[in-house]
Amino acid sequence: MxxxxxxxxxxxxxxxxxxxxxxxxxxxxxxxxxxxxxxxVYCFGGLTFFVVVIQILSGMFLAMYYVPDIKNAWESVYYLQYEVAFGQIVRGMHHWGASIVIVMMFLHTLRVFFQGAYKKPRELNWIVGVCIFAVMLGLGLTGYLLPWDMKALFATKVTLNIVESVPLIGPWLKTLLAGDPYITGAQTLARFFAIHVFFLPAALLLLIGIHFILIRRQGISGPL
Structure with a gap:
């Protein structure tokens, strides 16, 4: 058949x-x-991609139950973790995977750097890889707020204050992320959710596609 x-x-x-x-x-x-x-050491890239796939699949499952508003966000996470079958396992995979993927990307980046694999003709792929790293950090940052507990709330306020300290464009960036220059509330949660679920994943898939195409065309770099 x-x-x-x-x-x-x-x-x-x-x-x-x-x-x-x-x-x-x-x-x-x-x-x-x-x-x-x-x-x-050449396995770090493949392992990173494997964890990314787990993050995407587990995130899709979590999004089926998560409610992105300040009145129901925490309750929806609680319901997912303690009432939904296997919800605690899936959320645990997504939670720990968010840290593991950063570690794996860091190790992969170290391998590329110390073996000189960023040099000609692979400069563009190095730039794409750095952009992927930045997107993954952004996913971790925006996802941290979504449970809407006290730890996430205060950690996000600290992050927004750091963003505000960026010269020239800091206040503008803070308003763009938070939705309001002074208050971390419903608009901030909605924006972080949209960035975490739509904008950054779209950028990530595009960059990974470019990354794989460049690897296929240029081949795997040689040993040190």
Whole structure:
């Protein structure tokens, strides 16, 4: 049955050459842990992507129950964690994954930097990677407020004060994020939710796509 479905799709879209090209792509010997023990450092990028996928899937599940308003945000998180089947597990995956993905990206960035993989002809991919890092930090920052508890509220106020200290554009950036130059309330929660769920994920998927295309075209960098 599955073969018939695949043949029907392949006859119309000719997908076999696409996945064959991906599956048959040769991996350089220096990234094979069976041949070189140091090759494990090349796994950081793939592990980062794996955690990102977990974050996206778990975030989609959380968004089904989360209510982004100051009256119901905390209650919806409580209901998700203690009333929904497997809700505590999924929220735990999303919570800890937010920290793990930063650690993995940091290790991946260190590998690229110390092995000189940011040099010609991979400068553009390095810039894209730094942008991905910034987007992931933004996702962590905006997601921290969403449970709408006291810790998240005061931590976000500190963050907004730091943003306000940026020369020239600081007050404008704070108003853009908070929705109001003085109050952290309903507008701030709504904006952080929109940024966390729509704007930053869209930017992340675009940058990851560019990142993978550049890696495929330029190949995996060589050893130190």
């Amino acid at each position: 599955l073969n018939k479905i695949y043949d029907w799709i392949d006859e119309r879209l000719d997908i076999t050459p696409i996945w064959r090209d991906i599956a048959d792509h040769e991996v350089p010997e220096h990234v094979n842990p069976a041949h070189h023990f140091s090759a494990f």
